[in-house]
Amino acid sequence: MSAPGVEIDRVSFGYGSTKILDDVSLRVEKGEFFAFLGPSGSGKTTLLRLVAGFGVPNAGAVRVNGRDVTDVPPWKRNVGMVFQSYALWPHMTVAKNVAFGLERRDVPKAEIGKRVAAALDLVGLGAYGERRPAQLSGGQQQRVAVARTLVIEPDVLLLDEPLSNLDAKLRVEMRQEIRELQRKLGLTTIYVTHDQEEANAIADRIAVLDGGRIQQLGAPMDLYDRPANRFVAAFLGTANLIEGDLAADGNFRADRFALSGLTVPKPGKACVSFRPHDVTLSAEGRNLAGTIQHREFLGGNIRYVVTVGPHRVTVDTVHRRDSQVYDVGASVGLSIDASQASVLY
Amino acid sequence: MTLPAPRRVGLLARWETTPFHLICAGTVAAFLVAFLIVPVATVVFVAFWDGQSLTLVHFADFFRTSLMIEATWNSIYVALMAVIVATIIAVPLAYFTVRFRFKGAALIQTLGVIPLVMPPFVGAVAMQLVYGRNGSVNLLLMDWFGFRLPFMEGLNGVIFVQGLHYFPFILLNLSASLANIDSAMEESAQNLGASGWTLFSKIVFPLAMPGYIAGAALVFAKVFDDLATPLLLNVNNMLAPQAYLRITSVGLADPMGYVISTILVVLSVVAVWLSLLSLKNRDFATTQRGGGGLSKRELRTWEKFGAYAFIAVALILALSPHFGILMLSLATVWSFSVIPDAFTFAHYITVFRDAGGMMANTVLYCGVAALIDVVLGTMIAYLVLRTKLPFRQLIDQIAMAAVAVPGLVLGIGILRVYFDVKLPFSGESLATFWVMLAIAYAVRRLPYALRSCTAALQQLHRSLEEAAECLGGDKSVVMRKIVVPLMAGGILAGFVTSFATAAVELASTLLLVTRDASAPLSYGIYVYMQSAAGRGPGAALGVIAVVVVAIATWAAYRVAENDRARRAREGVAA
Numbered sequence: 056m057s058a059p060g061v062e063i064d065r066v067s068f069g070y071g072s073t074k075i076l077d078d079v080s081l082r083v084e085k086g087e088f089f090a091f092l093g094p095s096g097s098g099k100t101t102l103l104r105l106v107a108g109f110g111v112p113n114a115g116a117v118r119v120n121g122r123d124v125t126d127v128p129p130w131k132r133n134v135g136m137v138f139q140s141y142a143l144w145p146h147m148t149v150a151k152n153v154a155f156g157l158e159r160r161d162v163p164k165a166e167i168g169k170r171v172a173a174a175l176d177l178v179g180l181g182a183y184g185e186r187r188p189a190q191l192s193g194g195q196q197q198r199v200a201v202a203r204t205l206v207i208e209p210d211v212l213l214l215d216e217p218l219s220n221l222d223a224k225l226r227v228e229m230r231q232e233i234r235e236l237q238r239k240l241g242l243t244t245i246y247v248t249h250d251q252e253e254a255n256a257i258a259d260r261i262a263v264l265d266g267g268r269i270q271q272l273g274a275p276m277d278l279y280d281r282p283a284n285r286f287v288a289a290f291l292g293t294a295n296l297i298e299g300d301l302a303a304d305g306n307f308r309a310d311r312f313a314l315s316g317l318t319v320p321k322p323g324k325a326c327v328s329f330r331p332h333d334v335t336l337s338a339e340g341r342n343l344a345g346t347i348q349h350r351e352f353l354g355g356n357i358r359y360v361v362t363v364g365p366h367r368v369t370v371d372t373v374h375r376r377d378s379q380v381y382d383v384g385a386s387v388g389l390s391i392d393a394s395q396a397s398v399l400y
Numbered sequence: 401m402t403l404p405a406p407r408r409v410g411l412l413a414r415w416e417t418t419p420f421h422l423i424c425a426g427t428v429a430a431f432l433v434a435f436l437i438v439p440v441a442t443v444v445f446v447a448f449w450d451g452q453s454l455t456l457v458h459f460a461d462f463f464r465t466s467l468m469i470e471a472t473w474n475s476i477y478v479a480l481m482a483v484i485v486a487t488i489i490a491v492p493l494a495y496f497t498v499r500f501r502f503k504g505a506a507l508i509q510t511l512g513v514i515p516l517v518m519p520p521f522v523g524a525v526a527m528q529l530v531y532g533r534n535g536s537v538n539l540l541l542m543d544w545f546g547f548r549l550p551f552m553e554g555l556n557g558v559i560f561v562q563g564l565h566y567f568p569f570i571l572l573n574l575s576a577s578l579a580n581i582d583s584a585m586e587e588s589a590q591n592l593g594a595s596g597w598t599l600f601s602k603i604v605f606p607l608a609m610p611g612y613i614a615g616a617a618l619v620f621a622k623v624f625d626d627l628a629t630p631l632l633l634n635v636n637n638m639l640a641p642q643a644y645l646r647i648t649s650v651g652l653a654d655p656m657g658y659v660i661s662t663i664l665v666v667l668s669v670v671a672v673w674l675s676l677l678s679l680k681n682r683d684f685a686t687t688q689r690g691g692g693g694l695s696k697r698e699l700r701t702w703e704k705f706g707a708y709a710f711i712a713v714a715l716i717l718a719l720s721p722h723f724g725i726l727m728l729s730l731a732t733v734w735s736f737s738v739i740p741d742a743f744t745f746a747h748y749i750t751v752f753r754d755a756g757g758m759m760a761n762t763v764l765y766c767g768v769a770a771l772i773d774v775v776l777g778t779m780i781a782y783l784v785l786r787t788k789l790p791f792r793q794l795i796d797q798i799a800m801a802a803v804a805v806p807g808l809v810l811g812i813g814i815l816r817v818y819f820d821v822k823l824p825f826s827g828e829s830l831a832t833f834w835v836m837l838a839i840a841y842a843v844r845r846l847p848y849a850l851r852s853c854t855a856a857l858q859q860l861h862r863s864l865e866e867a868a869e870c871l872g873g874d875k876s877v878v879m880r881k882i883v884v885p886l887m888a889g890g891i892l893a894g895f896v897t898s899f900a901t902a903a904v905e906l907a908s909t910l911l912l913v914t915r916d917a918s919a920p921l922s923y924g925i926y927v928y929m930q931s932a933a934g935r936g937p938g939a940a941l942g943v944i945a946v947v948v949v950a951i952a953t954w955a956a957y958r959v960a961e962n963d964r965a966r967r968a969r970e971g972v973a974a
Contacts, residue, residue, distance in 0.1 A: 107866075107870055108869075108870075109866060109869075111413045111414075126410075126413070128418075128869070128874070129866070129869040129870050130869050130870075130871075130872050130873055130874045130877075131872075132870075133872075134870065135870060135871075136866070136867070136870045138863040138866065138867055139863070140861055140863050142861065142863035142864045142866065142867035143867075144864060144867075144868075144882060144886070145886070145966075146885045146886055155868065155871050155873070155881075156871030156872050159871060159872030159873050159877065160872055200867075203867075203871070204870070204871075207871055207872070
């Protein structure tokens, strides 16, 4: 079996007593598109920067294609990084920006010209070599940053929130382009984002980080369907989390809340998690009665917040013309699809 | 589960430092120790040293000598009065610019720059011809009204010349403070029922005070330390001239010069510290800024008349040294008359014939000094902002502390430390070797260049360097190809500022220059001005120096502005 593209082996990092990363391990396979997903302060960017060589872990090792690079400075790693701010050098032309890495590698001049042109063609900016970065739009600058990184044929491509400075429409276009480019070149890629939709859309696998630890690691759909803990359940999409007691027969009880038919990993204190669209509302209260607290019309959906005893349950109902709409203050019955719910501890 | 054993992280990695950075840090530290810390510490040490042990006997002598007591009081009196003169000119001007909407504001801004391009000693002699006992103004007063005003008599002369020169320090700081007062603060006070005097005393005055204190403390320190102006006006019973005369006539071993120098340094440090402290508070005010400045209103006609009259008087006063020196440089004979008898270019021809060497020396010394400043300034800025090297803040603070060291004291310190060090081959003293003068200039200007470089580097996003590192550039490549080119504007502005201010520094020049052949322009102005016959050529040299400084100041300003405009453009695009 060949060595993984990137291996992070029990890495810890921090300054003094503040821990930013705490015993993190993961493997990114060759050619895989991997995402670090987490809120700000989760340590995801720090972890990416350790792969690039900006900072040395306090413990653990970083390996690229099997080579231990923990103590190797960034300029000897051959790891390409695209920065959130693009970091194009304003005093150089686009072509000069792209040529920089090749010049450092003592590539002959004639070949530099060819490879720079090829890299710019690859991102669709073949005609822009003589421009200055300031003369380009945000999306074009982004492409130059990608070309500048790809031209050195890096062992790993690192992308640090590369789309966060673009408007929503361009963001979707660019992420598709990046993904196609990565597939074409077969590059091992790590992508950092705080946007769960972006991570879900683009990555083969995701590591969800919070508080300097990996909370869960897996394919996007698995993380959504089977969150390992409360954090992952709430961070990927919207989740209703209710604390209570789970009996061995699959009956879950909380203060004025009950749900039966759950699979039971372990009876006792537990937290049940279910998605807003796994709840259906009816005018008649059956097993669960609640009151509409709040209503938002979102177009395709109507989002209700329903109070059930002390709990607030978020419910999404598909909206169709003339379908039933509940007013704020109305009493409703809730039924929850237990087969879609997760039990967390 | 146990955690893996911690890795041994090397010191360099922990400090985010490479050997290249260590070389930079070593160079900077060696320079500061050799040419700032050791000379100044030596001066202070000698003041407390009787040859065998530490002693206060020199200070006791100082306070027993009536001339020294008189000199101390004179220096304090002159510095305080100069602050008052500067305040009287600056406060109304600052208030006009922020409070009223009228065209005079542009004039006031010009007023704030005019004095700065000409060091006070250059204009001092000319001021005597304009405002002195038998100068133009008093001759006219005598003719028309039958009395004279003692503008330039003794200490008055120093006060008058310095106050006119340094009022911009108060004007600029106070205007900045006033401009930072949000109109919302004023409006909310009015909304709560405050107006008129209450509004001014409770809101405007306290918020503007830090700026005023910052400016006034600097003026006090500058005047207190200044050697050149009293010397040129022949006022010797002040502290700085006494120190200079002691060292140059009694000799390097005379302890009194060191006692005075110690007093000058301590006072200067306190004043600069006070000034920085007040500015810190002002920064606090800017963080909650929203509206930008007090609400402005139109002036009523009679107010407009009053304001313009005040500006006119201030403008005439501020321009009189410039006007005087120009007249003097073009005059055949100017004595006991309102204007010179006749005009000539002879003095310019004389100085171009005789003083070409001095001009070349100035360009050489100040060029070297400015080069040292920007190289060290870039290194220090980089170490402080881009590494975690221990003591990096200390290096920055020591370099900045040079701003509080009077040229006189640095000159005495360098003489004392390096006088007995002989150069190989020529046998010349290291202290009087021209490179040492350039170094003394560099030390005193380093704070300005350093701030300029730090500002430039602060604007540089760190990822620009990291991107280059990722692509294979090591620290020195990144420095050469990315950091320095992108800092070029700030570095150039720092270079020009250092050059221009060094060109007119006199105190350390007087101490470190021994031969006319190695003398720069500032020394030439001083020497020429000593004799009545030399005044014309001295004034011509002064005009040349002022023109050079003015052009350089303007160039530095343009460079900085262009840089800011370029950044703004790129900021918009990105």
